Amino acid sequence: GDGTQDDEAGGAAGDTIVLGFAQVGAESGWRTANTKSIQDSAKAAGIDLKFSDAQQKQENQIKNIRSYITQKVDVIAFSPVVESGWEPVLREAKEAGIPVVLTDRAIDSPDTSLYVTFLGSDFIEEGKRAANWLVQEYQGKNETVNIVELQGTTGSAPAIDRKEGFAQGIAANPNFKIIASQTGEFTRAKGKEVMQAFLQSNPDIDVLYAHNDDMALGAIQAIEEAGKKPGVDIKIISIDGVKDAFQAMVDGKINVVVECNPLLGPQLMDVVKKVVAGETVEKRILTEEGVFTQDQAAAALPNRQY
Numbered sequence: 001g002d003g004t005q006d007d008e009a010g011g012a013a014g015d016t017i018v019l020g021f022a023q024v025g026a027e028s029g030w031r032t033a034n035t036k037s038i039q040d041s042a043k044a045a046g047i048d049l050k051f052s053d054a055q056q057k058q059e060n061q062i063k064n065i066r067s068y069i070t071q072k073v074d075v076i077a078f079s080p081v082v083e084s085g086w087e088p089v090l091r092e093a094k095e096a097g098i099p100v101v102l103t104d105r106a107i108d109s110p111d112t113s114l115y116v117t118f119l120g121s122d123f124i125e126e127g128k129r130a131a132n133w134l135v136q137e138y139q140g141k142n143e144t145v146n147i148v149e150l151q152g153t154t155g156s157a158p159a160i161d162r163k164e165g166f167a168q169g170i171a172a173n174p175n176f177k178i179i180a181s182q183t184g185e186f187t188r189a190k191g192k193e194v195m196q197a198f199l200q201s202n203p204d205i206d207v208l209y210a211h212n213d214d215m216a217l218g219a220i221q222a223i224e225e226a227g228k229k230p231g232v233d234i235k236i237i238s239i240d241g242v243k244d245a246f247q248a249m250v251d252g253k254i255n256v257v258v259e260c261n262p263l264l265g266p267q268l269m270d271v272v273k274k275v276v277a278g279e280t281v282e283k284r285i286l287t288e289e290g291v292f293t294q295d296q297a298a299a300a301l302p303n304r305q306y
């Protein structure tokens with residue numbers, strides 16, 4: 001993979017594999033854990049990792065992928081910031097004979113020959129799990145439940161799918177009303193800001209559904225500053241399962257967390273090795289995840305890995 005002539009087959013025996021990884025950014029606790037997992041496991045696997053951070057901008061990510069193509073890395077992996085607009089750069093990678101692994105987030109292209117596999121969570125399922133908790137929580141009650149939603153990055157797979165999965169999950173309950181839904185860009189700062197606006201225009205919020213923990217944690221500050229009790233006056237559902245969110249559950253401020261595992265590094269390195277060795281890999285590799293409620297939070301917290 002270093003451009004010498006004996007690695008034309010993409011990593012002959014004894015040759016170090018070069019992996020170019022184009023990360024989304026450092027927007028959340030999930031992302032920080034994901035980056036660390038990729039860096040640590042590349043090291044452990046003896047893979048030469050070239051890493052870039054796109055600061056949540058697609059144009060940066062495209063530039064970073066192009067640079068890996070120019071450098072003739074063995075494999076390119078990336079976590080697409082948004083779903084659309086990847087065909088041109090992925091065709092360039094294909095023409096250069098460099099396999100691409102989608103990590104964490106999917107793209108919307110129907111041309112599945114542009115990547116070898118997609119490794120990551122089922123975000124629709126996560127949205128459904130969030131909704132299922134709510135349906136259970138209000139079982140047997142007919143009162144109107146006013147829900148506000150903090151969406152992730154506009155156009156990203158997790159924002160689109162978590163919204164859709166949740167909507168599907170509450171669809172059979174007409175008393176559940178999503179009264180406001182806006183992006184909080186997966187960050188604490190934006191989550192707080194948008195929640196402040198929600199609170200100002202809606203006096204009667206019962207539930208917050210946040211597409212990730214960081215936005216929920218930012219929103220908690222806004223709720224407290226407005227003189228309300230997070231977890232009690234406004235029930236909070238979030239996704240990811242970072243330690244700070246478990247702590248917030250222990251403190252009674254978040255009601256339920258749907259787990260999304262960021263520790264994709266070991267599986268990614270396995271896939272990269274297989275691809276370089278010319279082995280076939282499954283087109284879709286799913287991560288396994290759970291759901292945690294307040295009564296489970298204290299016991300689970302010490303074992304959380306991210």
Ligand code: GYE
Pocket residue numbers: 027028029030031104105158186211212213214239240260
């Ligand atoms: O939920 C969020 C991060 O793509 C699954 O991105 C990931 C999401 C994660 O910023 O915290």
